[in-house]
Amino acid sequence: MDFFLILEKDVFWKFKIEDVTMSKSNNLKKIKIQDQKIIRNRELNIFEAMIPVIVLVGMLGFNVFVFGDEALEGSNQFVLLLGGAVAAIVGFANKVPYKVMIEEVAENIKSTANAILILLMVGALAGTWLISGIIPSMIYYGLQILNPTIFLAACLIICAIISIATGSSWTTTATIGIALIGIGEALGISLGMTAGAILSGAYFGDKMSPMSDTTNLAPVMAGGELFSHIRYMVITTVPTIIVTLLFFVIIGFTLDLTGSADTSAMMLDIKKVFNVNLWVFLVPIVVIFLITKKAPPLIALLVGTLLGGLFALIFQPHVVAQIAGVEELTFKAAYKGIMDAITIEVSVSTENDALVDLFTAGGMSKMLGTIWLILCAMVFGGIMDAIGALARISSFMLNLFDSVFGLFASTVFTCIGLNFTASDQYLSIVVPGKMYAKAFKDKGLAPENLSRTLEDAGTVTSVLIPWNTCGAYQSSVLGVPVVDYAFFAMFNWLSPFMTLLFAAFNIKIKQLSKV
Secondary structure, eight states: OEEEEEEETTEEEEEEEOOOBOSTTOOEEEEEETTEEEEEETTOOHHHHHHHHHHHHHHHHHHHHHHGGGGGGTHHHHHHHHHHHHHHHHHHHTTOOHHHHHHHHHHHHHHTHHHHHHHHHHHHHHHHHHHTTHHHHHHHHHHHHOOHHHHHHHHHHHHHHHHHHHSOHHHHIIIIIHHHHHHHHHHTOOHHHHHHHHHHHHHHHHHHOTTOHHHHHHHHHHTOOHHHHHHHHHHHHHHHHHHHHHHHHHHHHHOOOTTOOOHHHHHHHHHHHSOOOSGGGHHHHHHHHHHHTTOOHHHHHHHHHHHHHHHHHHHOHHHHHHHHTOSSOOHHHHHHHHHHHHHSOEEOOOSOGGGTTTTEEOTGGGGHHHHHHHHHHHHHHHHHHHTTHHHHHHHHHHHHOOSHHHHHHHHHHHHHHHHHHTOOTTHHHHHHHHHHHHHHHHTTBOHHHHHHHHIIIIITGGGGSTTSHHHHHHHHHHTOOHHHHTTTOHHHHHHHHHHHHHHHTTOSOOBOOOO
């Protein structure tokens, strides 16, 4: 029995590997890795392992064809459950007990508890940041200092800096990302473009930050060291972000926004409704400070939500009264107004039609659809893991290529495939990391090659898949469907191509040190 230890954010995580007999024939083995389990089923062949994936992709494609943008409102969730049912049938045919499948589903759902709580808190924070005037003030000042020509490039840079400082793409998009979406909409810029720039910067920072959980996890899975991993990521990540930045600069100079809303009139309408001032920015500053001091995101977001409610009472009492439906603000009305903003959809009245969406927040209830999607995705991923399909597909990919480039390509495709099938960013790092570590070593390649590839292909592509936890979260928080921002999230889809390009031309491929 082997153990691996890592110090991450002042907490020792134990990575435990143990074999557990799962059937009388000993065909199933469970390997526990940081509460994530990779199950191997010797009776399952690659064709059987691919059946649920092929069926799921086919059903999702048809479902999107029928429902279009409304597919995520519920039908896609049920399709994921149907995909899980197909995987269960394959499992039954290969002697996998029902109990094992249910246990894996439970483990998968358990692993999403923190993400679900963060989603709920993000909805609450968005509500109080609206009624306190934080988001409207950000939009107001943003309209003054950001013009369409530099806006998208500025979005990328701002989000990259904040994400490096916080180590979290999720926190970045949930705070400054929401405000930038509002500013972009007010400027008349496509929401897909704005979201793509935000996510490109946020995932660059998340990937390069030593405080990021995925940045810590990847080198451990590959058998490397954190700061060596970060230094090695610079080789592919910096060229990718430079190309992405140039892409948004070029777009900025080619935007045709004739006929867009009058910015000065819009700023005037914002001031008619809200008490716009710089004091409200103390709240996001406090939240960012807490994150940089390694406070858990849930605590930071809760503090941001409560401070948002307090600042609403101080600076926007008339807005709170309007939300509560009263003329005069009393203690009871103040409580009702703030709780409504935290929990349900609220709208602040405005005469400007262009500001209606900007002055609306969904609260915690807005996140329930996303949570539903995550839970159904975890059902499919859990059953796929339980029947041994994930391990079989990964093993097949490992044996598909024999060259060094083939090894890199196999790792990239496995990471992306797991993001599609397991719907979990962490599994796309953990599973290939453990399975490919020996293969990289046998080729004489340093572990930094593997850890960098895990991040280039696993971490950043998760946000491009609607039913992945990252794709579901980011599209919900930013209010932009994945299909609308996927092309413009250039950093995210260009990263795996960049790592393959470097591998193909043998650029900076680090060899194992000879002792």
